[in-house]
Amino acid sequence: MELLSGNEAIAQGAWEAGARIGVAYPGTPSTETMEAFAQKDDVYAEWCPNEKVAVEVGVGASAAGARVLATMKHVGVNVAADPLFTAAYTGVNGGFVILAADDPGMHSSQNEQDSRFYALAARIPIFEPADSAEARTFTKMAFDASERFDLPFLIRSTVRISHAKTPVETGPREQVALKPYEKDPAKWVMMPAFAKPRRLSLDARIATVQEWVESCPCNTETIRDTSIGIICAGASSRYVADALPHASVLKLGITWPVPANLIKSFADKVERVYVIDEASEYLSMQVRALGIPVSDPVHPLPKNGELTPGTIVHAFGRQLPDHEQPQTDLPGRPPALCAGCPHRLVFKELASARCIITGDIGCYTLGALPPLSAMDTTVDMGASISMAHGFEIALAGTEHRPVVGIIGDSTFGHSGLSSLLNTAYNKGAGTICILDNRTTAMTGHQGNPFNGITLQHRPSREMDLEGLVRALGIEDVRTVDPNDRTAVRTAIAETTGAEDELSVIVFRSPCVLLRDSFKLHAPYTVTDACVSCGACASLGCPALSCDGTTSAVIDAEMCVGCGHCAQYCGFGAIQQREEGK
Amino acid sequence: MAASMNSTAQAVPYSDGALTVLLAGVGGQGTILAADLLARTAIANGMQVKLSEIHGMAQRGGSVTTVVRLGKQVNSMVADEGSADYILSFETTEALRAIPFLRKGGLLLVNDESIKPLPVLTGKASMPANAQKRLLAYGAHLIPASRLAREAGTVKCANVVLLGALAAGMDFPAESWEDQIRLKVPPKTIDINIAAFRSGMACIEPA
Numbered sequence: 001m002e003l004l005s006g007n008e009a010i011a012q013g014a015w016e017a018g019a020r021i022g023v024a025y026p027g028t029p030s031t032e033t034m035e036a037f038a039q040k041d042d043v044y045a046e047w048c049p050n051e052k053v054a055v056e057v058g059v060g061a062s063a064a065g066a067r068v069l070a071t072m073k074h075v076g077v078n079v080a081a082d083p084l085f086t087a088a089y090t091g092v093n094g095g096f097v098i099l100a101a102d103d104p105g106m107h108s109s110q111n112e113q114d115s116r117f118y119a120l121a122a123r124i125p126i127f128e129p130a131d132s133a134e135a136r137t138f139t140k141m142a143f144d145a146s147e148r149f150d151l152p153f154l155i156r157s158t159v160r161i162s163h164a165k166t167p168v169e170t171g172p173r174e175q176v177a178l179k180p181y182e183k184d185p186a187k188w189v190m191m192p193a194f195a196k197p198r199r200l201s202l203d204a205r206i207a208t209v210q211e212w213v214e215s216c217p218c219n220t221e222t223i224r225d226t227s228i229g230i231i232c233a234g235a236s237s238r239y240v241a242d243a244l245p246h247a248s249v250l251k252l253g254i255t256w257p258v259p260a261n262l263i264k265s266f267a268d269k270v271e272r273v274y275v276i277d278e279a280s281e282y283l284s285m286q287v288r289a290l291g292i293p294v295s296d297p298v299h300p301l302p303k304n305g306e307l308t309p310g311t312i313v314h315a316f317g318r319q320l321p322d323h324e325q326p327q328t329d330l331p332g333r334p335p336a337l338c339a340g341c342p343h344r345l346v347f348k349e350l351a352s353a354r355c356i357i358t359g360d361i362g363c364y365t366l367g368a369l370p371p372l373s374a375m376d377t378t379v380d381m382g383a384s385i386s387m388a389h390g391f392e393i394a395l396a397g398t399e400h401r402p403v404v405g406i407i408g409d410s411t412f413g414h415s416g417l418s419s420l421l422n423t424a425y426n427k428g429a430g431t432i433c434i435l436d437n438r439t440t441a442m443t444g445h446q447g448n449p450f451n452g453i454t455l456q457h458r459p460s461r462e463m464d465l466e467g468l469v470r471a472l473g474i475e476d477v478r479t480v481d482p483n484d485r486t487a488v489r490t491a492i493a494e495t496t497g498a499e500d501e502l503s504v505i506v507f508r509s510p511c512v513l514l515r516d517s518f519k520l521h522a523p524y525t526v527t528d529a530c531v532s533c534g535a536c537a538s539l540g541c542p543a544l545s546c547d548g549t550t551s552a553v554i555d556a557e558m559c560v561g562c563g564h565c566a567q568y569c570g571f572g573a574i575q576q577r578e579e580g581k
Numbered sequence: 582m583a584a585s586m587n588s589t590a591q592a593v594p595y596s597d598g599a600l601t602v603l604l605a606g607v608g609g610q611g612t613i614l615a616a617d618l619l620a621r622t623a624i625a626n627g628m629q630v631k632l633s634e635i636h637g638m639a640q641r642g643g644s645v646t647t648v649v650r651l652g653k654q655v656n657s658m659v660a661d662e663g664s665a666d667y668i669l670s671f672e673t674t675e676a677l678r679a680i681p682f683l684r685k686g687g688l689l690l691v692n693d694e695s696i697k698p699l700p701v702l703t704g705k706a707s708m709p710a711n712a713q714k715r716l717l718a719y720g721a722h723l724i725p726a727s728r729l730a731r732e733a734g735t736v737k738c739a740n741v742v743l744l745g746a747l748a749a750g751m752d753f754p755a756e757s758w759e760d761q762i763r764l765k766v767p768p769k770t771i772d773i774n775i776a777a778f779r780s781g782m783a784c785i786e787p788a
Binding site for chain 2: 001003028029031032107108131159160163164165166167235238239241242243245306308309310312313320321322323324325326327329330331332333334335336337338363365366369370371442444534537538540541542544545546547548549
């Protein structure tokens, strides 16, 4: 028995099922799945620039006869939606299973969308495990079912499945040979003449799946007190087990297509049916669509955020345990850019230049928070560049503040490149800052095309970022050290001053957490010359404090010696210590 | 003093009878390793375990909590207010933040150190007044984890000192914890980590 996270268990299940190919773009809470899969024997796994590419590589590998695992976070499914919808039409050759990891509660995401609506819309069956043991078993079942029904299968996890560790009994790998590939345009060429019959085939395949889910062992019915019947799935089902131990429960392991007859027969056995679901009305919509009335608990369940056993106990009108009230005088502890983060000065200077700053997804989104407060927008991967263009064309001909898009290296590779192609093609203006910290930092330092590090450390090469940008016909392309205040300020002033031109500044310096390439220097300290002006604290470095009344203080343990703060001290009061660290 | 594994009368909302341990701290402090060692020790003693943690953005210096639930049977992997049998906090402000989760009679173990969050560093907010005194009023045991870790060999093993304090309040044999530490930490640091664990254990009277 092993203690595995849900992500590790999905990787284990895929490996045991004989999957030989893994494709993904990292994204919390899905990332560790492909990292774990990549370390297994006899598999090929790669990071792709984005989820659409990953799913397309997966469709190709499946067509060629291999069992394939693709993993992504919920918003990654949006990016992959195009191939996904049509992959339901084509079906598979080798089994194809796709993990969609949702983030109810938005611990590390920009929205709280529910991937089960994709299953419904694309007509791709979806498994929903409730712990790591089920994550492994359901993944294996999904591979078999994928080949049996000629459909890709989805697995939906949430943070409390992906990032919860629970015991798992593991097994050996099934030896699955590559299935022969035979040319079959009627199955694989989705032009109207072939897609129309394939649409009918999809209906027929789904009809057989609907029959199969009625008796699939992943759904479990437990009849106890028949006055309350709960329908639930995933993590919520475990909370129900705690909060309502006497209730009758139908726990669904497949949430599209739902087992209609099983649900109807369960509803007949109980007086009232309740649906307990997290941050979504998906499941209650499915039950209501069967003509089954769904009762409301005494207090409504929250419509957003995560559930706990306590929220369910409360909803059913029972007492919660006594507890102390929250303390009212505690300072918040928001996440922050690390001490020495190479992004910090860029945000400081952009804010000083009073730019309109369209931001993007990554660690650097933290530049939006005080005291830097240097971001106007964040929507999705790549939007910094396209939204900057939107601002520019809307404000053209008016007096406006300079518009600057800011994006990380991995995010640029993900979808910023096509946005920049658009701006260049349409002769747009503005300044694009690419923060190249040599890694995909927020999700835990994965490789990407611009650092040339591949998932299984196969030889690759660093893509020429500046060369790529120049190839779009953009003439003003600069490479700047983001740790040099003067250089940063000059580059921003010059590029934002050229109003009708499109400029790209590549700020290149390694992430402070990359201990192999980030160079640690002796820490800095504050001398008696400090006048407590607070200029240094406006950088928001967690190693430096200055409340505006007493001298600034630098935490020598935390300081990495980047010297950013010293460049903002007008009194020469921040000096580097002599000893090394 | 300690919440006992055999006699705990579980309040709602949990009916699985499992113990709930909440580890609170600041992203990057090593709560995840401590939680992992706790989970593995419980498994080695024949218990079921669920451990839930948060990755991603919060790891950049934000408030983080890790929950470990252990018992003969475990359903939920999250903690509710008023339900934690143990809170092990790596920092005083985060301990105060976690107070609502402590059940009546639960054990509160707190590293005696404070880490200022960014709003305090920039002068926009203040640290809570008399944090240690308030924690003591809630029955907290304050552990000088960094000092003890330094004495053991490196400040980096403060998390293992805190784990030792937790171990003193639980029913697993000390050898069982130490076995898991030996399996999990880098070989060169085993002696330092065992010393750190024992010094944390010595802070708390046995259960």
